[in-house]
Amino acid sequence: MTPATKALFVHLFTAIGAVFAMLAMLAAVEEKWGLMYVWLVVAFIVDGIDGPLARRYDVKTHANQINGVLMDLIIDYLTYVFIPAYALFKSGLLPGWTGWIAIIVITYASVVYFSDNRMKTKDNSFAGFPGCWNMLVIVIFAIQPDFWITLGLVVALAVAMFTPLKFIHPVRTQRWRAVSLPVAMAWTGFAGWAAWVDFHPESWAHWGLVLTSLYLLFAGIVQQLIPARTAQTTV
Secondary structure, rough: OHHHHHHHHHHHHHHHHHHHHHHHHHHOOOOOHHHHHHHHHHHHHHHHHHHHHHHHHOOOHHHOOHHHHHHHHHHHHHHHHHHHHHHHHHHOOOOOOOHHHOOOOOHHHHHHOOOOOOEEEOOOOOOOOOOOOHHHHHHHHHHOOOHHHHHHHHHHHHHHOOOOOOOOOOOOOOHHHHHHHHHHHHHHHHHHHHHOOOOOOOOOHHHHHHHHHHHHHHHHHHHHHHOOOOOOOOO
16 A cells, blocks of 8 residues: 555545534434534544544645645534534523523634644644533533533633643643543543443543543643753763
């Protein structure tokens, strides 16, 4: 198989995420929230795999007729932003005007953020909250906090998108990757299990989901507070 063919197959693999997004949306329209998140978790897994594959097979060189970055952003907007925002609104977890504020803030702020060329830092982290609303909304579905807490989290994270706060990429951020990558994999497992049992209130997966989410949310900020040690050379 030629390098061009391998690179093309990577693009085709990425595109599968759009199919999972549609399956998630169909489940959301029928208010089958557990099934919706099963498909979103599957899309999340695809998103976690396609990046390393794209770099390994150098798709920018061997299959540059397709813009993989643009394709990825389109799918990410659907699975990370649009569908979770719809679910948060339609589920009734944010009643009345609070739901309208949430979907407007989430969709508007996210499309601006996704279009910002400065969203990545030098260490391949994200500058500002990277619009991972799917990760927030699944925790809200799992623990169902008071709607004021939910609204406060939505507004705070929307504001955080446009701050210099750093948020790690568990695969590409090299610092603490030995911890971050297993935590991200654990988050995926907890999320999948919580969705599979339709967010049963007694599921042990919920607290695992909360703990791993807290790490992924604050690890980058902690890294900013504790700068990495630089190697010192002796003369």
